[in-house]
Amino acid sequence: MLLSARGITKTFDTADGPFQVLRGVDLTLEAGETLALTGESGSGKSTLLHLIGGLDTPDAGEILIDDLDIAQMDDTARAALRCGAVSVVFQQFNLIPSLTVADNIAFQARLSGRHDAHWAAELADQMGLAPQLRKYPEQLSGGQQQRVAIARALAPKPKLVLADEPTGNLDEATATSVLDLMLELVADTGAGLLMVTHSDRLAARMSRRVHLARGQIA
DSSP states (O other), X not given: OOEEEEEEEEXXXXXXXXXXXXXXXXXXXXXXXXXXXXXXXXXXXXHHHHHHTTXXXXXXXXXXXXXXXXXXXXXXXXXXHHHTTEEEXXXXXXXXXXXXXXXXXXXXXXXXXXXXXXXXHHHHHHTTOGGGTTSOGGGSOHHHHHHHHHHHHHTTOOSEEEEESTTTTSOHHHHHHHHHHHHHHHHHHTOEEXXXXXXXXXXXXXXXXXXXXXXXXX
């Protein structure tokens, strides 16, 4: 089992008092499996993804990745995990504007000491980015920027890829193309993929799907 989340709870303070976003969530993912996480806005999808990615910590429960409980790691250890074994694809791309496409793709892999120039070039080629490598993010279309973000996430050859609405800002044709490439590349590397999406059409492309409602897996 690549990922095992058990009894995950998370509460945030609001102007109206404490609000429990997650109420004892259990979730598993095997290596090589693709899983869609669906749910209404505010159901806790992104919160759960951020907890699994070590961007935040749960109030209770455990999150095991390769039998390591990331909820018990300190910030430095979780950051190291996100540079190598776990990659996150954000909806807003989060590219570094001062770096070229080539350097954005290589950035995460270099931080983790897992940079493979041949693999990075192959990713750029498969993503259709080879002609854009010397350009900067502001010179790219939204679809191209998302391809760079996906290539960056896959460059370290992570065991687990977390994608938060990775095609949410793209038109349908571009979204389909981007997901096709992501599924192909994840399959090639044997990674597990957990994708948050509002799209039933895209969720149907995954090997399994779960639905989050009122802070619990329905």
